[in-house]
Amino acid sequence: MGKxxxxxxxxxxRQLQDNWVATRASSIQNSLGVQDTREFVYSVEExxxxxxxxREQSLKDGVSSPGIRFYFAAYNSDTSTKATMFMSPTKGIAANSPNNYNIAPMNAGIGGHPPTNY
Structure with missing residues (x-):
């Protein structure tokens, strides 16, 4: 398989990550009072x-070309207020494709704390 x-x-x-850190990281840290997570690890198997x-559930819903939308999110519990992200299936691959709420989104990656720079 090719690239x-x-x-x-x-x-x-590296430039994209540097841009994010330069334009957002300090504002988030100042707001929260701590450095927040900004990268997440999922296994290839997951x-x-x-x-x-x-893919399987989308086909059952009649969606032949599903997409995945990535959302920035944050926990709000006694154990964590850190950033997270989740992935939501969509009913297409256009920017305005609706989410497919018949399919469960995915969360629970491993967030780096402190964050690992690219």
Whole structure:
């Protein structure tokens, strides 16, 4: 298998991460009073399992070309107020494709704390 067309270079990835840190990290830290998570790890197996689940359930819903929307989120509990992200299946691949609420979203990645720079 060749490299997917939407892959970016290491330098481009570093620049994107640097831009995020430079424009958002200190504001979030000042607001929360602590450094927050900004990167998450999922195993390839977990991601593949979710993608297979979304593909199978989407076909049952008559959706032949589902997408995955990534949401920034935050916990609000006694144990954590840190950032997280979750993935939500969509009914298409356009920016305005609706979420497919018939399929459960995925969360529970491992958030880096302190964050790991790219």
């Amino acid at each position: 997917p067309a939407k892959c970016i270079t290491e330098a481009a990835a 991601l593949q399992e979710f993608l297979d689940y979304v």
